[in-house]
Structures are given as C-alpha cells and as structure tokens.
Amino acid sequence: MKALSKSVAGPGLTLSDRAIPTLGENDVLIAPTYAGICGTDHHIYEWDEWSAQTVPIGIAVGHEFVGHVAAVGAAVTGFRVGQRVCGEGHIGCGLCRECQNERSHFCAKVQVIGVNLDGCFAQYIRLPERNVWPIDDRIPDVIAAVMDPIGNAVHTVSAAQVQGAHVLITGAGVIGLIATGVAVAYGARSVTVVDLEVGHLEQATAMGASAVVDAREPDWMETVKRHSGGEGPDVLIEMSGAASAITKGLALVRHGGTAALLGIPAQPLTLDLASLVIFKGLQVIGITGREVYKTWRQAEELLVSGQLRLDAIDFKILPMVDFERAFDHASTARSTKVLLTVGLENS
Numbered sequence: 001m002k003a004l005s006k007s008v009a010g011p012g013l014t015l016s017d018r019a020i021p022t023l024g025e026n027d028v029l030i031a032p033t034y035a036g037i038c039g040t041d042h043h044i045y046e047w048d049e050w051s052a053q054t055v056p057i058g059i060a061v062g063h064e065f066v067g068h069v070a071a072v073g074a075a076v077t078g079f080r081v082g083q084r085v086c087g088e089g090h091i092g093c094g095l096c097r098e099c100q101n102e103r104s105h106f107c108a109k110v111q112v113i114g115v116n117l118d119g120c121f122a123q124y125i126r127l128p129e130r131n132v133w134p135i136d137d138r139i140p141d142v143i144a145a146v147m148d149p150i151g152n153a154v155h156t157v158s159a160a161q162v163q164g165a166h167v168l169i170t171g172a173g174v175i176g177l178i179a180t181g182v183a184v185a186y187g188a189r190s191v192t193v194v195d196l197e198v199g200h201l202e203q204a205t206a207m208g209a210s211a212v213v214d215a216r217e218p219d220w221m222e223t224v225k226r227h228s229g230g231e232g233p234d235v236l237i238e239m240s241g242a243a244s245a246i247t248k249g250l251a252l253v254r255h256g257g258t259a260a261l262l263g264i265p266a267q268p269l270t271l272d273l274a275s276l277v278i279f280k281g282l283q284v285i286g287i288t289g290r291e292v293y294k295t296w297r298q299a300e301e302l303l304v305s306g307q308l309r310l311d312a313i314d315f316k317i318l319p320m321v322d323f324e325r326a327f328d329h330a331s332t333a334r335s336t337k338v339l340l341t342v343g344l345e346n347s
C-alpha cells in the first residue's frame with residue numbers, strides 16, 4: 001500500500017510503498033478515503049523539538065479520517081466490511097484507572113495514531129474495534145473526515161458550560177470556528193470571537209458569532225468587554241495557543257468565570273497566576289482530545305440535527321501525491337481545512 005511516512009529525522013514526509021497492516025482478532029482494517037491535515041501533523045512535518053522527542057521514525061502520519069472497513073479480526077462483532085467509519089485516534093491502555101472509568105483521554109499511557117502508531121495517511125490503517133466509530137448516513141464524507149477536530153471543539157465548549165454565558169473565543173482557526181458554532185448551538189448568551197485576520201472574523205460571523213473583534217485594534221479588550229455584558233466574558237475558550245491571547249483572555253474573564261484551554265503554546269509561558277487566576281477564583285480547564293464516547297455522541301447529534309453547520313469553513317481537497325502542496329496550504333490558511341484523498345483514484 002501507499003503511505004505517507006516520517007522516514008528520516010528531519011523536515012518533510014515520504015510517500016512510499018509498505019506492507020498492509022496485519023490484524024489481531026479484535027482489530028479492524030480501514031481503507032481511508034479522506035484524511036485531514038491537522039496542526040499536529042504540521043509539527044511532525046516540520047520536525048520540531050516535540051516531534052523529535054515523540055514520533056518514532058518510520059510511522060505513517062495522520063489521525064483524522066473517514067473510510068470504509070476493509071477487513072475485520074475474528075473476534076470483531078460490531079462492524080462489517082464496507083461500513084463507513086472513522087475512529088478515535090487516542091488508544092488508551094484499557095487497564096489503568098482512567099481507562100476503566102471511561103476516561104481513556106486521560107490515560108497516561110495513551111498512544112495516538114499518526115504520532116506514536118501508524119496513522120491514516122495510508123491506504124490502510126489498523127484500529128482496535130473499540131476505537132472505531134460508525135458514521136451516520138446523514139453526515140457527508142468531508143465532515144466525517146474531521147470528526148476529530150469537531151470533537152475537540154465540542155469537548156472544549158461543553159467542558160466550559162456555556163449555556164446562558166457570555167463567551168469569548170480567542171483564535172478563529174478551524175477549531176475556533178467550529179467552537180463558535182457549538183457555543184451558539186449550546187445556548188451561549190453571546191459569542192465574541194477574537195482573531196488577527198479579517199477573513200477569519202468574517203467566517204466567525206458566518207458561524208454565528210454575535211460579535212467579532214480584531215486584536216490588532218488598540219482598544220480591542222475594551223470592545224470585548226462591551227460585547228460581553230460589560231464585566232467581561234463568563235467563559236474563555238482559548239483556541240490559539242498564542243501567549244498574548246492566553247494572558248489577555250484570562251485577564252478579560254470576569255471574576256468567578258471559567259477558562260477552557262485547548263490551544264497549545266509553542267513554548268512554556270510565564271503567567272501572573274495570582275492576579276489572572278487565583279484572586280479571580282477562575283476555574284481553568286485543560287482540554288485534551290475528546291471524551292470517549294460522550295463527545296462523539298454530542299458531535300453526531302449536533303451535526304445530524306443541523307444545529308451545527310460547517311458551511312463557513314473552507315475545505316481544500318488534494319490528492320495524497322500532492323502532500324507537499326497540501327501541507328504548505330494548511331500552514332498558511334489556518335481557517336481552511338485541508339483534506340488529502342487517500343484511497344480514491346488518482347490519489
């Protein structure tokens with residue numbers, strides 16, 4: 001099969017032939033059709049410090065996909081060949097306290113496809129049956145391919161409990177835009193989105209934001225307060241990972257409010273915890289992955305009911321052979337979701 005792998009310890013990826021994965025009795029073999037390029041893939045592509053310490057040389061990259069079941073192990077009962085599926089890419093150990101409490105997203109031994117294990121930029125990928133998710137017929141392929149980042153957005157917004165709240169979202173990349181739609185669907189009183197690019201702010205408006213604010217304006221923090229009931233937002237949803245967005249976002253949240261942090265800072269950062277968090281009594285929640293499978297059910301419900309629509313997000317679809325162009329595009333257009341056609345003809 002063809003797969004896009006990290007074959008040398010340096011920037012770039014290699015498209016090459018490799019063996020189709022063999023199946024254990026509880027495994028499902030999936031032939032991906034569309035696979036999404038994510039920020040994580042970018043780190044691996046560029047081979048930054050985190051990747052060099054984390055990613056084994058030789059693995060196929062990629063963790064967001066939709067595809068069809070190509071084969072099932074002898075003990076698999078829940079899936080049949082040909083069924084349309086995607087999968088939870090975080091594979092918990094199944095044995096620790098968190099896994100046993102159905103909180104495998106907190107498993108300290110979690111392994112992630114395309115990061116620690118072979119991923120989905122390949123004509124076939126193997127997943128344990130418990131990580132495979134059937135796709136509702138009403139969800140189209142390009143949306144199903146990005147259930148992973150949709151899940152990140154749903155997880156963040158639901159953890160922050162936005163109903164009736166003034167919500168501030170910092171960062172209108174793909175996940176920030178999806179979070180905007182989710183916050184609206186979950187009954188936020190107002191949703192203010194901050195970004196540095198006018199195009200992204202227009203997309204946020206199309207996703208239902210009640211106000212958008214350009215953080216290049218000198219008085220943007222005052223504008224956010226004005227749009228959030230005067231006192232500042234009840235909830236911060238931090239999607240950018242930018243140090244200034246994190247500190248200023250925390251500074252804006254009203255006393256007693258909540259901050260849910262998903263964006264990953266490139267470097268360790270220094271925060272005035274006393275004034276930003278402790279004396280304000282903020283609840284700060286770190287978000288990783290998705291709740292398995294609570295978040296997946298919530299995301300499916302939002303999509304199938306039409307409460308969450310992703311029309312404002314641009315999708316760019318390129319064949320896997322054009323991966324260099326696709327990665328270039330994904331790095332420059334934060335609010336565009338780039339998909340690779342993997343198993344399809346001419347890919």
Ligand SMILES: [Zn+2]
Pocket residue numbers: 038039040063064148149
């Ligand atoms: Zn991802």
Ligand SMILES: [Zn+2]
Pocket residue numbers: 092093094095096097098099104107108109110
């Ligand atoms: Zn575990």
